[in-house]
Amino acid sequence: MNTEHETRLALPGKGALESATLTFLAECGMKVNRSNPRQYLARIGSMPGMEVVFQRAADIPPLVQDGDAALGITGFDILAEHRGQSDEEADEDDYDDDIIVLERNLGYGHCRLVVAVPETWID
Secondary structure, eight states, X not given: OOOTTOEEEEEEOSHHHHXXXXXXXXXXXXXXXXXXXXXXXXXXXXXXXXXXXXXXXXXXXXXXXXXXXXXXXXXXXXXXXXXXXXXXXXXXXOBXXXXXXXXXXXXXXXXXXXXOOOXXXXX
């Protein structure tokens, strides 16, 4: 499906981030057409030459970094973790040699941090 004249967009392929991303793109006039929800490849009808590949959200930064996808949408926290950055470093750095952040906040996909400890630790 991928020819040398196509641009590949990597999107999250599971869960709430997948659903919210597909809704976001549809609201932007870029409805993703996937004939079967189990398929990993799709198209955006309004963008000829755009191939969509569905991947785990954590696999998207390496795909973009390695050039296997030209664009990707994933959580900013996932990108910061991929880069090995602290929160402070991530807040200051939208550029590195391989990945440029175009927009940090698309208005969905908020993450939660949960700290869990064994019950034996609770006094």
